[in-house]
Amino acid sequence: MRYLREQGMEVLERNWRCEHGEVDVVARDGDCLVICEVKTRRSSGFGEPVEAVTFAKARRLRRLAAAYLAASAAAARGAAGGTGGRHVAEVRVDVIGILCRPGRPAVVRHVVGVGS
């Protein structure tokens, strides 16, 4: 969370759910809506954290992004909310891999714009 704010993003939602699944973080980076999947691993024995995001999962994240937009647009008609009432120019899907091995500082890897 702190990492995302340091990157200049505004976190809108955490663990947002709908019938398709759950989004870990929804944030806004300027005019861009960011759908963010966070993966944490204690070791790289099963591969890098970001490697756990397969093609199928990336596709689901895209679907979730669309679902979130639709939901927030409906919400915006009712009351200001969702995207914060501001216009969204583009949407992107990010994956953040966090490798926190015991006794060592956590390593964060932020993959911007997955599956595009």
Next chain:
Amino acid sequence: MTHGLGRTRSVALAGLEGTPVDVEAHIAQGLPHFAVGGLPDPACAQAPDRIRPAAAVSGVPVPPHRITVNLSPASIPKRGAGFDLPIAVAVLSASGAIPGGLARDVVHLGELALDGRVRGVHGVLPAVLAAARAGAEHVVVPVENVGEAQLVDGVTVHGATSLREVVGWYAAAQHGTPLPPAPTPSVVPAPVRSGPDLADVVGQPEARLALELAATGGHHLLMSGPPGVGKTMLAERLVTVLPPLSREQALETHAIRSLTGQVGEVVELDRTPPFVAPHHSSSVASVAGGGSGVALPGAISRAHHGVLFLDEAPEFKGSVLQTLRQPLESGRVVIARSRQVVCYPARFLLVLAANPCPCGRAYGKGLECTCKPMEIRSYAGRLSGPLLDRVDLQVHVPPVQRAAFGDATGEPSAVVKARVTTAREAQRQRWAQHGGWATNGLVPGHVLRRAPFRLPSEVTALLDRSLDRGRLTLRGYDRVLRVAWSAADLAGREVPGRDEVATGLALRTGELVAA
């Protein structure tokens, strides 16, 4: 380093023709992904699945980013696992594990095992030949293929046992240590093989003469006779009287062997002409070359510069015999498949052996033959006219009489070989100024029918009469002339006389002609 571009070189083979390929790897920000583009076949497209574990075991893991590999020119099909090593080197160059640019001009060939070892591949000799022609100076090949790669002049060959070793070389090269060249193999004199020898054959003077003429002028040969008289024995001994191959010829035959043989089979230049004897159940694809997708060389190309022996020739499928016609004329075979057209050399000496009839006893008066006339006719008809028209020498091999046992053994191969080599040299000198043909069998007919090689009409009178009577085609006429020239070369004469022409005619039509 997460963003990077790495490049190295390799070779794509289409038949024996190699095309230099630039292997480019690009590492971009993104989810881990490893794709190979540029028309890889399934084996080549699986390279990422081998490279990832091989690199991890070798201590230089493939970075978990988006990796795109392109094999350029992208429009040429790439076959086989031989691109594993170049792709791995390009990716590791892009990731920085191999210092920048060092591998750019080095040609790599080799398949990777999951534990990082480099495995041998097919077709290293033609690939390295193509690389040398394209100006490459350094070639990294699997250690099993070092022998054949070193046959090529002008390139430094490096034999790799593992990916870790190759990465280590480049790490050392950064500090100015050149890539270690593979040790030149200690030249072990080939053991003198006591193979078959012409002295083993009992009697058969006519067949021996035909064999010698075939070896001298490169004339195709048909031997017909009952079973058990030594047709197969004679044919197997034809290679023992052929002169050894030149270096260029040997490279051509070894290039084909490198594509079809066991990996690492080619280690040194063997100057013995190849002898290939396909079984009569062989398919068209196995004889002429072919296969689905990949067109591999067939028996006729493996017999390039050597002998193709078809035992029981009438038992071969008609379609197989027909495919021989075009290569017999042109010396090469063009195989067209949906994806590509490949051309293999196929200048072979054809030796056919046939029984006179299905039961094999229709010799002499044929009293013991149990075949119906119809069977004999259809049996003989299987060797088609157009094919036999290309066979200069047709001899009957009669049963051996007991008296022949008593004779001193026939001439050994070495004696005949010396005669053949002298006659070959005479041919080479004669044709060097006029067209550069190596043997009489390759000289076009119109050259023999015109001055300065036209024979006086009293010499060819017998031949002219056969042509007039329609017993010979014009192509047959030319072929008799060629055999006559070979007979003259064997006899040490400048120009063929009546005797030589008569010999040629007798051996062509299988009939005795009074000289």
